Amino acid sequence: MNSHDAPERITVLGATGSVGQNTLDLIARMPERFAVEAVTANSNVDALADIAIRFDARFAAVADPACYEPLKAALSGTGVEAAAGPGALVEAALRPADRIMAAIVGAAGLAPTLAAAERGATILLANKECLVTAGPLFMRTAKAGGARVLPVDSEHSAIFQALDPALSRCVERVTLTASGGPFRTWSMERLAAVTPQEAVRHPNWSMGAKISVDSATLMNKGLELIEAHHLFDIESERLDVLVHPESIIHGFVAYQDGSVVAQMAEPDMRTPIAYSLAWPERIPAPTARLDLAALGRLTFEAPDSQRFPALRLTRYALETGGGTATVLNAANEIAVASFLTKRIGFPDIAKIVENGLDRSATERVGEPYSLDDALALDEWARDVALSMIPERLEQVS
Structure with missing residues (x-):
């Protein structure tokens, strides 16, 4: 557990969706407690770039490789590293964050969330597909990696x-x-x-x-x-x-x-x-x-x-x-x-x-x-x- 001498760093996978937006709303209200490490989106370059700049993120990635140049241009001069493609989502999950909000919708969230589990991260799990598409695999991976899985769905x-x-x-x-x-x-x-x-x-x-x-x-x-x-x-x-x-x-x-x-x-x-x-x-x-x-x-x-x-x-x-x-x-x-x-x-x-x-x-x-x-x-x-x-x-x- 973070001692709160320094803010806990949070990565938000799926930052432009509803869960991602609500997560960022809470983070913004407690800047002494939380800071943003990395953010990702599918293809919404403008929204992702705005989030990355507002929250002083270190890394921003879009799943769509065709969106790399627009994202890079939008973040030029900000100090935020830009990346694109499915591998970039995995890279975001591997960044040194204290907690990872896994809120990518669909099977696209499986690879990055599994990567987070492998490295033993604390995963705030809002992606259903990790458990529905590959439940036994995901839970085995989390256990082997020493990851903690905290459910986000209200139920x-x-x-x-x-x-x-x-x-x-x-x-x-x-x-x-x-x-x-x-x-x-x-x-x-x-x-x-x-x-x-x-x-x-x-x-x-x-x-x-x-x-x-x-x-x-x-x-x-x-x-x-x-x-x-x-x-x-x-x-x-x-x-x-x-x-x-x-x-x-x-x-x-x-x-x-x-x-x-x-x-x-x-x-x-x-x-x-x-x-x-x-x-x-x-x-x-x-x-x-x-x-x-x-x-x-x-x-x-x-x-x-x-x-x-x-x-x-x-x-x-x-x-x-x-x-x-x-x-x-x-x-x-x-x-x-x-x-x-x-x-x-x-x-x-x-x-x-x-x-x-x-x-x-x-x-x-x-x-x-x-x-x-x-x-x-x-x-x-x-x-x-x-x-x-x-x-x-x-x-x-």
């Missing part, structure tokens, strides 16, 4: 706070809550006509387009079940999802004596981010304070797997094991991207994912044991999913 942060490691054998059930998304009460007929604009309007959280669609399908919650399995070494039978529209209770742990320990907060990502930045301490966060009297009541309901089959699909992937979750994630990314560009309809997202899982069962795909294995399986699953898109075009055009 996993809640479980991290409620779960006493000394009492793990006494846990009966770990439950993640879900808002239910914007279509919680919609009929199957209405779901068939959902537009991308409707799907990205989450009722409680401000998030990027992809994760907002995942929330609307409940795929996001299913992926979180897989993450929780790896993070907390909890088998599928003891993992559950409960729809909680107010998003005040983010997760809870039920123990064998009948006790239930829950974590509560207003829905603001800066709360779990602040917890991961300061753990095992706590720092102030500029979030609304919870007023239960004003809320009046909290409501809960079971998820509907018929209208939202993503939970069933992710549960299947979790219980099947091998490379099934890798296929699920890749197929979902392709399907969501196709939906956002209006190439397929909202219900087709789950259909494409299910077809991808059927193919993986036929092909008997195995567990990825290396980064190359994971990336190769990810690419195969994307190709499989892409091959299904034209079959859907006539149905949604």
Whole structure:
């Protein structure tokens, strides 16, 4: 733990996304506590350069090699080193930072986050794909490298706070809550006509387009079940999802004596981010304070797997094991991207994912044991999913 005689240095992988922006907001409020080592983005040169200059970062990298010259020009004379390409993201992860916020969306975040795990960094994990695409590999790598993995998702942060490691054998059930998304009460007929604009309007959280669609399908919650399995070494039978529209209770742990320990907060990502930045301490966060009297009541309901089959699909992937979750994630990314560009309809997202899982069962795909294995399986699953898109075009055009 840093003694705070000098600021802790933080690297933000995915600095221009919503988690990255919220992380930087907290860092900016405590310059005596935190400083920025490196920042990365996919291709948003202007935003990344502005961040690097404002936070006096030492290194800035974009994933897109074509963006190198514009980034270099934008940072000319600032003292910030510029780099580009997938290797540059790994280089950012290897910089001497005390903590690394792993917030790159998608499989692109796998290589740099694995590199951080190998060097034994403290990883603030907001990238789902590390655990969904290569969970066993990532956790083995983190353990071998002596890395500490602190969950950033609000639900996993809640479980991290409620779960006493000394009492793990006494846990009966770990439950993640879900808002239910914007279509919680919609009929199957209405779901068939959902537009991308409707799907990205989450009722409680401000998030990027992809994760907002995942929330609307409940795929996001299913992926979180897989993450929780790896993070907390909890088998599928003891993992559950409960729809909680107010998003005040983010997760809870039920123990064998009948006790239930829950974590509560207003829905603001800066709360779990602040917890991961300061753990095992706590720092102030500029979030609304919870007023239960004003809320009046909290409501809960079971998820509907018929209208939202993503939970069933992710549960299947979790219980099947091998490379099934890798296929699920890749197929979902392709399907969501196709939906956002209006190439397929909202219900087709789950259909494409299910077809991808059927193919993986036929092909008997195995567990990825290396980064190359994971990336190769990810690419195969994307190709499989892409091959299904034209079959859907006539149905949604």
